């Protein structure tokens with residue numbers, strides 16, 4: 001039996017009663033499930049245990065609700081939202097379905113997480129495209145030069161620019177709205193891997209001009225692994241080639257199961273929206289979890305979450321810099337996300353040992369590619385944890401001497 005959940009409050013982790021860490025700072029890797037998420041999964045399993053196939057309609061209604069809620073969270077219409085199992089699958093779906101012409105050019109970014117690179121390389125190989133890489137970190141360190149380089153590439157005729165909203169190592173928040181504006185001025189489209197942003201960094205696909213967005217659900221969205229979201233704007237989705245389609249990609253896919261004989265056909269038109277990418281049966285538990293976590297995020301408000309996390313990271317960053325760490329956080333507010341990446345005093349080689357050392361003190365971080373990454377979310381509270389985290393750092397520094 002799970003305890004009844006209390007209302008969610010910024011800085012209060014009572015919805016995570018079993019979390020062992022003294023400070024859990026690895027939301028950029030995976031979020032532990034909150035009580036409402038766990039209860040939603042149990043409720044789903046309960047309904048399935050009692051009703052079996054009788055719960056089918058309930059599960060479909062739950063997915064309709066979830067698409068509405070995800071659309072509201074991300075600034076999209078529900079019809080533009082598809083449920084996909086992970087980021088990589090969402091990128092793959094779009095990369096392999098665009099109406100490419102041979103020699104079309106696609107731009108990805110060096111230093112990004114491979115989930116938003118590999119599928120574009122595959123599309124390039126399959127459809128005879130030109131694949132280019134620009135530096136992602138240049139937007140943090142040399143923004144004017146990076147934007148001028150992008151502009152020059154767009155002038156030469158890019159078809160798609162594919163970037164991560166938030167860089168997974170430095171936490172740099174890319175200027176995606178400005179990039180979208182420039183893409184559209186040159187007839188290109190913008191694809192955004194937003195797994196390090198959705199739920200913790202304000203983002204609105206309509207306001208910001210994002211053509212395609214994908215996010216796994218297990219990081220800042222605080223759902224479970226294997227249940228994520230894809231947004232494809234209506235105008236863009238209508239042009240997709242159905243290279244990837246399944247029985248649920250057709251219009252009225254369930255009729256033959258519910259309305260008697262005469263409806264089993266293979267020639268029904270494909271759905272002309274992102275929904276086409278829901279090709280087969282989905283993880284109902286995963287989406288029950290995601291709905292509960294989206295409800296929490298919506299109740300707290302992503303703007304409020306971002307401000308709460310920023311004040312945590314400003315204080316932590318100051319403490320770490322004073323102890324000899326190099327901060328990779330953007331000096332400008334516009335470039336900051338919910339991730340603080342730092343380089344250890346002894347350099348990138350030290351990151352894994354720091355991650356292990358801190359974990360032994362109950363401070364859970366992650367260390368991608370030599371960057372020690374601190375990633376708090378709304379339940380973290382610097383007043384409660386900050387002195388302990390910096391005390392653990394001090395203890396490890398003393399042990400090094």
Ligand SMILES: Cc1ncc(COP(=O)(O)O)c(C=O)c1O
Nearest residue numbers: 086087088113115164168195216
């Ligand atoms: C930027 C980024 N994209 C994608 C992923 C994960 O991709 P997937 O959801 O396909 O596992 C991660 C981290 O795991 C990430 O940091």
